[in-house]
Amino acid sequence: xxxxxxxxxxxxxxxxxxxxxxxxxxxxxxxxxxxxxxxxxxxxxxxxxxxxxxxxxxxxxxxxxxxxxxxxxxxxxxxxxxxxxxxxxxxxxxxxxxxxxxxxxxxxxxxxxxxxxxxxxxxxxxxxxxxxxxxxxxxxxxxxxxxxxxxxxxxxxxxxxxxxxxxxxxxxxxxxxxxxxxxxxxxxxxxxxxxxxxxxxxxxxxxxxxxxxxxxxxxxxxxxxxxxxxxxxxxxxxxxxxxxxxxxxxxxxxxxxxxxxxxxxxxxxxxxxxxxxxxxxxxxxxxxxxxxxxx
Numbered sequence: 235x236x237x238x239x240x241x242x243x244x245x246x247x248x249x250x251x252x253x254x255x256x257x258x259x260x261x262x263x264x265x266x267x268x269x270x271x272x273x274x275x276x277x278x279x280x281x282x283x284x285x286x287x288x289x290x291x292x293x294x295x296x297x298x299x300x301x302x303x304x305x306x307x308x309x310x311x312x313x314x315x316x317x318x319x320x321x322x323x324x325x326x327x328x329x330x331x332x333x334x335x336x337x338x339x340x341x342x343x344x345x346x347x348x349x350x351x352x353x354x355x356x357x358x359x360x361x362x363x364x365x366x367x368x369x370x371x372x373x374x375x376x377x378x379x380x381x382x383x384x385x386x387x388x389x390x391x392x393x394x395x396x397x398x399x400x401x402x403x404x405x406x407x408x409x410x411x412x413x414x415x416x417x418x419x420x421x422x423x424x425x426x427x428x429x430x431x432x433x434x435x436x437x438x439x440x441x442x443x444x445x446x447x448x449x450x451x452x453x454x455x456x457x458x459x460x461x462x463x464x465x466x467x468x469x470x471x472x473x474x475x476x477x478x479x480x481x482x483x484x485x486x487x488x489x490x491x492x493x494x495x496x497x498x499x500x501x502x503x504x505x506x507x508x509x510x511x512x513x514x515x516x517x518x519x520x521x522x523x524x525x526x527x528x529x
Contacts, residue, residue: 299325
């Protein structure tokens with residue numbers, strides 16, 4: 235009998251998975267899986283369970299938000315033999331689920347996870363021991379994703395992030411850094427930066443390219459220099475969201491690997507969760523490292 239490890243974050247989203255749990259387990263059982271279910275109790279619990287129990291599984295399915303998915307993938311990266319991964323999105327934003335084309339209804343996502351076709355996807359390596367599935371970012375508003383209280387996310391959904399973003403407007407500042415990659419180099423004071431492998435960031439599709447391939451070994455990178463005045467900032471926003479004329483403060487490029495060296499410690503966000511403080515970091519694309527069931 236095939237073995238399935240089911241890792242659940244019961245706090246993600248509005249706890250939608252709780253009322254659907256028996257239906258999901260029934261889906262798995264009818265498709266011939268012997269299911270081991272684990273409900274996470276604290277931060278990094280999903281990662282630990284993926285490491286300790288994932289090695290004996292044929293399929294790992296996780297239910298939660300992007301942060302839960304990140305923990306499970308990070309744990310899987312420590313395994314010698316990687317099981318296939320299925321994902322039941324149940325968070326507030328679910329950026330990566332949108333890129334994968336996964337169903338929004340929990341029962342449909344469970345059926346796809348149990349019987350769908352797995353395809354390879356790239357995984358980002360961040361420094362020596364951290365990983366990300368779809369985004370590594372720093373700068374303006376990035377802290378909103380992990381500082382927004384879970385109860386507020388559950389109550390307001392995506393609007394909770396927007397409210398926290400407004401609160402952080404007064405704390406916008408630049409980071410002095412040098413960015414180097416295979417074909418170029420940038421140096422200066424940067425307001426924001428992100429390295430992505432996704433079609434959606436924060437629920438907004440306009441921030442990233444539409445021709446993203448999740449398995450081509452390339453990241454899409456975006457860095458924004460610190461604006462000199464409010465007019466410059468307005469021009470940056472217009473460029474990012476309205477696709478108006480090119481902006482001298484915004485840099486976009488593709489890369490397989492890059493190095494970032496800052497003048498001070500910088501707070502990073504990996505898949506919506508705090509990724510630590512780094513003064514220097516190398517980010518590398520691990521091409522087709524993971525097989526995940528896609529829509």
